[in-house]
Amino acid sequence: MQIKEKLTKIVGAENVSDDPEVLLSYSKDCSLSAPRMPNYVARPKNTDEVHGVVRLANENGIPVVPASSGIHFYGNTIPNLGGIVLDLRRMNKILEVDLYNKMVRVEPGVTWGQLQSEAAKHKMMGLCPLLPHPLKSVLTSHLEREPMLIPKFEYAGSLVTMEAVLPEGEVFRTGSACVPGFPDKSMAEGVNPGGPGYLSYNWLIQGAQGTMGVVTWAKVKMAPRPKIDKTLFIPFESLEDAIQLVYNVQRRMIGEECLIINSVNLAAILTKKWPQDYNNLRRILTPWTVILVLGGGWRRPEEKIEYEEDGLREAAAELHIPALPTSLPGLPGIERELPGMLRTAWPEKKTYWKFADKGACQDVFFYTTLNRTPDFVQVMNQVAAENGYCIDDIGIYIQPMEYGRSCHFECSFPYNPDDTDEVAMIRNLYAEAAETAMDMGGYFSRPYGVVVDMVYDKAASYTTALKKVKQLLDPNNIMSPGRLCF
Amino acid sequence: MSIPREAYQTLQSIVGTEWVSDDPAICEADRYCSLSSPSEEKRRPGCSIEPVSTEEVQAIVKVANRYKLPFVVTSTYYSAGTYCRKDDSILIDLKRMNKLEIDEENLYAIVEPGVVFSALQADLFKRGLCTFVPGCGGHASVVANTVNMGDAPLGWRYGLGYQRLLGVEWVLPDGEMLKMGSLSMSKDYFWGEGPGPDLRGLLRGCAGHQSRMGIITKIGVKVFPFVSEELEPEGWAFRSFIKLPPNRFKWYNIRFYSREDAINAMFELGRCEIALVVMTVPPIFRGVARTRGVGCGGFWEFWKDAGPKLNPKQMDLRVLLYGIGSDKRLEYEEKVLLDIVKEYGGSPREAPCRDETNFMAADAICANVVGGRFSSEVSYESINQAVRYSKVVDKITDEHRPPILQEYNSTDWVCPYELGYIAKMECLRMASVEDNYALQEWKNDCQDACAKGGAYALVPDNKVFGPIWGNYPEKEDKIRAAFDPNHVSAPG
Ligand SMILES: Cc1cc2nc3c(=O)[nH]c(=O)nc-3n(C[C@H](O)[C@H](O)[C@H](O)COP(=O)(O)OP(=O)(O)OC[C@H]3O[C@@H](n4cnc5c(N)ncnc54)[C@H](O)[C@@H]3O)c2cc1C
Numbered sequence: 001m002q003i004k005e006k007l008t009k010i011v012g013a014e015n016v017s018d019d020p021e022v023l024l025s026y027s028k029d030c031s032l033s034a035p036r037m038p039n040y041v042a043r044p045k046n047t048d049e050v051h052g053v054v055r056l057a058n059e060n061g062i063p064v065v066p067a068s069s070g071i072h073f074y075g076n077t078i079p080n081l082g083g084i085v086l087d088l089r090r091m092n093k094i095l096e097v098d099l100y101n102k103m104v105r106v107e108p109g110v111t112w113g114q115l116q117s118e119a120a121k122h123k124m125m126g127l128c129p130l131l132p133h134p135l136k137s138v139l140t141s142h143l144e145r146e147p148m149l150i151p152k153f154e155y156a157g158s159l160v161t162m163e164a165v166l167p168e169g170e171v172f173r174t175g176s177a178c179v180p181g182f183p184d185k186s187m188a189e190g191v192n193p194g195g196p197g198y199l200s201y202n203w204l205i206q207g208a209q210g211t212m213g214v215v216t217w218a219k220v221k222m223a224p225r226p227k228i229d230k231t232l233f234i235p236f237e238s239l240e241d242a243i244q245l246v247y248n249v250q251r252r253m254i255g256e257e258c259l260i261i262n263s264v265n266l267a268a269i270l271t272k273k274w275p276q277d278y279n280n281l282r283r284i285l286t287p288w289t290v291i292l293v294l295g296g297g298w299r300r301p302e303e304k305i306e307y308e309e310d311g312l313r314e315a316a317a318e319l320h321i322p323a324l325p326t327s328l329p330g331l332p333g334i335e336r337e338l339p340g341m342l343r344t345a346w347p348e349k350k351t352y353w354k355f356a357d358k359g360a361c362q363d364v365f366f367y368t369t370l371n372r373t374p375d376f377v378q379v380m381n382q383v384a385a386e387n388g389y390c391i392d393d394i395g396i397y398i399q400p401m402e403y404g405r406s407c408h409f410e411c412s413f414p415y416n417p418d419d420t421d422e423v424a425m426i427r428n429l430y431a432e433a434a435e436t437a438m439d440m441g442g443y444f445s446r447p448y449g450v451v452v453d454m455v456y457d458k459a460a461s462y463t464t465a466l467k468k469v470k471q472l473l474d475p476n477n478i479m480s481p482g483r484l485c486f
Numbered sequence: 487m488s489i490p491r492e493a494y495q496t497l498q499s500i501v502g503t504e505w506v507s508d509d510p511a512i513c514e515a516d517r518y519c520s521l522s523s524p525s526e527e528k529r530r531p532g533c534s535i536e537p538v539s540t541e542e543v544q545a546i547v548k549v550a551n552r553y554k555l556p557f558v559v560t561s562t563y564y565s566a567g568t569y570c571r572k573d574d575s576i577l578i579d580l581k582r583m584n585k586l587e588i589d590e591e592n593l594y595a596i597v598e599p600g601v602v603f604s605a606l607q608a609d610l611f612k613r614g615l616c617t618f619v620p621g622c623g624g625h626a627s628v629v630a631n632t633v634n635m636g637d638a639p640l641g642w643r644y645g646l647g648y649q650r651l652l653g654v655e656w657v658l659p660d661g662e663m664l665k666m667g668s669l670s671m672s673k674d675y676f677w678g679e680g681p682g683p684d685l686r687g688l689l690r691g692c693a694g695h696q697s698r699m700g701i702i703t704k705i706g707v708k709v710f711p712f713v714s715e716e717l718e719p720e721g722w723a724f725r726s727f728i729k730l731p732p733n734r735f736k737w738y739n740i741r742f743y744s745r746e747d748a749i750n751a752m753f754e755l756g757r758c759e760i761a762l763v764v765m766t767v768p769p770i771f772r773g774v775a776r777t778r779g780v781g782c783g784g785f786w787e788f789w790k791d792a793g794p795k796l797n798p799k800q801m802d803l804r805v806l807l808y809g810i811g812s813d814k815r816l817e818y819e820e821k822v823l824l825d826i827v828k829e830y831g832g833s834p835r836e837a838p839c840r841d842e843t844n845f846m847a848a849d850a851i852c853a854n855v856v857g858g859r860f861s862s863e864v865s866y867e868s869i870n871q872a873v874r875y876s877k878v879v880d881k882i883t884d885e886h887r888p889p890i891l892q893e894y895n896s897t898d899w900v901c902p903y904e905l906g907y908i909a910k911m912e913c914l915r916m917a918s919v920e921d922n923y924a925l926q927e928w929k930n931d932c933q934d935a936c937a938k939g940g941a942y943a944l945v946p947d948n949k950v951f952g953p954i955w956g957n958y959p960e961k962e963d964k965i966r967a968a969f970d971p972n973h974v975s976a977p978g
Contacts, residue, residue, distance in 0.1 A: 100753055101868050101907060145679060153708070154759075154905045157649055170956070175692075176867050176942035178955040186940025187875050189868040191908050194648060195691035195942075196951070197958035198698070199965065203687030207680050221907060224757045247591065251614075251711040252811025298757050299822045303814075311812030367668065367677045369592040403711055405593035406676050443668040445680035455681045459670035461663050465685055468968050484682045 010052035015043040033075025055169035068108035070135030074448035080482030112345035147399040147408035149257040164213035167474035174202040210480040226295025229339040235286035248315035250404030256295035265395035360417035365410040366442035387429040456485040489532040493553040508533040532574035540703040548661035561599035561627030571978030599629040616712035618644040634694030641903035652678040652706030659970030675706025697976035724778040734809040737837035747830040748801035756906025762808035769896040861925040864944040872911035889921035
């Protein structure tokens, strides 16, 4: 039997394709990564079918590349060596809303909009990254360890347990979800990420970009949705000052969503009418804005906001910050709108904010500590200028993590994807920016594209150990071969 | 049998003759380098060595591999399960590796294995920061505790050990070095995961590998924002405590008249995201605290009267309200707590504004105070599992009583962490020395019940749980064989 027939037997004829037109859409994404056609696309609807496909692939040495979102930004679902793309979007059920443990169990195809509207019914919210694309999978946001907007330590480690089909075809559940009878007949509720035993499979599979197995569901943390909110937009001319405020506020463990954003990104997010609003906003916004949402908790919400405002005023007074505005010039009512915006996906009908200016965008992102971010801004500007990129167009987003202990630094370079010269320049700029940031100590925990080789060349001991683990879990190297250091 | 002369001389050349010894007296003492009961299984090490740097550790491990000598590592000797199980083992004692650095602005510390929690905490307090101190006491090694366990009531805000682990420097069982997280690419310890798949997954699961996967020589650990007021110590052990600033902290003991109400209150505290500590208070713990310093006789005297008066339906919660960040926060937290308590029919009682165990404790562990032998069934899972599984454990205990001592099912401790995303359950049981066997039988029955009921036990018996928990022992064996080809890292 041919592979296609075998796949058809597993997932049904309507869910297998080798039609070149269909395959073409899986061969490329929104990144600068080189396209590569898969041989097949299979669209399973449950774990059994995923299991069937992975076993088939393992027996025949065919690469399998899982894909959960309807859009990809970093080239990490392009089948570098061909094979089967496993499109998991049909698996889009919210399997369990676990209100006791403040968690939700989702299949890979569940999107942020879908999750957040379900969570809101229960007065909860998923822990969301910054304005995810409407087609973005919740599961992969967590799996890829995307930074979340609320920098509370207690929300860290947000992917708690998962079910994965391992490369050799075993269906395996991580942490306490491994117990027999889970979830309906067990005492355990799948909330301990460690184990089973002395290893954390949960960690080995996260950040693996599909190289360690196919995740078929994940249990992730949610948070209680504040009953009322108060949004502050605190303007800054200098990033150094913005950072000091964030340190001060986070040290007091105050607030919900908290981020630092430059005028380019903020304008792109808040623009309603392109391009006039955008240009206008870029002109009137200060270079940096700290967005801080104070959330009234489940009980006595007004009083909670009141004490948080008090703490915030103290934090600001220490730094001689004169005012704590709750609005933005030219955008009446935005303070009421923003918390809702930040707690769901970008609207389907609007062009995605990162693409609205020029049609495409290349991001360079890494972890660092807040006090080092001004140096990174300076260097990113320098590298951009040297490459002929207009530094006024660079978007910067700084996400404090865990009470300001560190931060995600994201530098976005919007560009015109139809202009071949500009694309070539961006390609070069991207590589140089990443390399420079890395030399300065920027930590690329999630390497993509050209950054991958830079990272694994540098992290020599880690690379050796990682390869050993991969060899044990995936001896035939069928899971997303050619990705990371595998 | 003894360690080959050549190997011993090489070890001497690595650390200097004064830091390695095969003197039978010293080795005999180190045979009992763990807290667990003396047993035949504990072998006297062939030598005991105290390196001072990562380079020395790496060289020692290479010697162990060259001569195929087993090694066992200890940082501060408080482990229950680690000791030499093979003859001619090298006992590697890391207490001389005690460097400590704090990045105050970015909330992390870099520690070597010899740094204990009390030392770290004292330095952090000076900077308006705080760390977690494990229930077993401030004398435990930050490294050993974080990579193996890392739990205590402050976990309500500070999580379990695995949540606090950042960059790691690790001498693998074959002597190769592995650097993880941000450390893999630079000298920085500030970030833990990756790059890519997170190999901290090899370091620990639910608990750590207890010396069976090489030696951690340095880690970055997260530390936490804290109040700026000074905490003043007072008294002498066993009656020492820290005075807490009353504008920032308030303890409440709350009695609930049904377990369900107490548990629901706990869930609600998690949803409201208040407090620094939330836990149930097993009456026997309170008994131990009250009888500090009077020995086990004094305890049992007290318990003889107090125990039978317990109402098994009641459950007490202890909550430490936390006014960090704003002068009005404590007031807010208190109002929310009292609202919740009222809703669930509890009786709140304010307790003295001081702390005996959570922030500094050198004498926290009290289990041995009651004398005899003890064993415990521990699990880290949901609050719901803690409630259900402890009921099962209580039932099993009744079947083994006597000889298991009467604690009136009052030891079941539920201690939630991370605002209730996960919780510890600990059921402690005691017997006299000669009835130790009964505790083992009880433990076996608990494990069977755990397996049947789908609970998640902390220390699973591989034979019982391996086949039903995804064959994890086979996976561990494969990993260990790949990373420890000579099978020298704490074998047996
Ligand atoms: C009565 C009792 C109560 C306890 N209560 C608690 C508690 O409340 N909370 C808690 O978290 N734990 C508790 N524990 C568990 C344990 O004691 C602690 O985790 C403690 O930190 C371990 O002891 P230690 O720090 O002295 O480490 P050690 O005894 O030095 O080591 C502990 C383990 O780690 C290994 N190890 C040590 N150093 C290294 C290293 N550098 N690299 C690799 N492996 C290493 C050792 O071989 C050993 O297996 C308790 C134990 C007992 C016996």
